[in-house]
Amino acid sequence: MTIDLSARPVATTKMVGGRLCLDFVNTIGGRDSDPARSKKDPYAVIILRDKLNDFVDLLAWSRRAGLLTEAELQALIREGKRREAEAASVLARALALREAIYRICKAIVGKRSPQAVDMELLNQELAQARDHESLIAVADGFDWQWTGSSNELDRMLWPVARSAAEMLTMGDLTRLHACEGEGCGWLFEDTSRNRSRQWCTMEDCGNLAKVRRFRTRSRHTTKPRKSS
Numbered sequence: 516m517t518i519d520l521s522a523r524p525v526a527t528t529k530m531v532g533g534r535l536c537l538d539f540v541n542t543i544g545g546r547d548s549d550p551a552r553s554k555k556d557p558y559a560v561i562i563l564r565d566k567l568n569d570f571v572d573l574l575a576w577s578r579r580a581g582l583l584t585e586a587e588l589q590a591l592i593r594e595g596k597r598r599e600a601e602a603a604s605v606l607a608r609a610l611a612l613r614e615a616i617y618r619i620c621k622a623i624v625g626k627r628s629p630q631a632v633d634m635e636l637l638n639q640e641l642a643q644a645r646d647h648e649s650l651i652a653v654a655d656g657f658d659w660q661w662t663g664s665s666n667e668l669d670r671m672l673w674p675v676a677r678s679a680a681e682m683l684t685m686g687d688l689t690r691l692h693a694c695e696g697e698g699c700g701w702l703f704e705d706t707s708r709n710r711s712r713q714w715c716t717m718e719d720c721g722n723l724a725k726v727r728r729f730r731t732r733s734r735h736t737t738k739p740r741k742s743s
């Protein structure tokens with residue numbers, strides 16, 4: 516049976532974070548604060564509509580992000596089926612990395628220090644990525660290239676870890692934001708000239724907020740009916 520990656524919901528997810536690692540963090544419908552736990556743990560969230568539910572979803576997202584060629588994807592679909600337990604552990608690592616990057620970003624947005632445990636996890640993934648990097652000469656200079664066999668199931672995690680490291684070391688972290696839409700929390704880099712971006716997208720949270728604002732306004736301006 517052939518697996519159709521384009522049939523997975525994550526295959527058409529919006530890529531609006533402005534960075535690979537942020538788009539990876541946004542592979543969920545949204546995140547809501549968890550009232551039961553948030554007093555003890557400011558990072559406690561409930562994940563709404565997770566789009567990474569199995570290893571194939573991870574491959575579908577990798578294709579969406581342009582991380583792997585069709586041939587590499589097909590090879591990994593086959594390998595994932597053959598090495599099921601290993602594929603499941605790559606998915607678990609992916610989700611752990613995703614949430615660690617999310618919490619590090621939330622700390623930055625909230626002007627707090629990130630938790631050591633999250634930095635440690637990112638560093639572990641980064642070390643694995645670094646093991647597969649080599650510097651090569653290209654036409655107009657030099658570039659990084661991923662090495663290793665095309666059968667390595669975790670190869671999509673390497674560029675994600677590297678993207679997070681690049682953002683943290685070289686990015687303008689004052690431009691990092693979390694969408695304020697209800698139950699959203701998607702992360703993005705605000706690259707607008709006047710730093711005015713508030714929403715993940717205008718079509719989603721932006722419009723919802725507009726509708727809500729309009730409703731509140733019209734409620735406030737409705738004149739009491741005259742009694743005749």
Ligand SMILES: [Zn+2]
Pocket residue numbers: 694695696699700701714715716719720
């Ligand atoms: Zn949003």
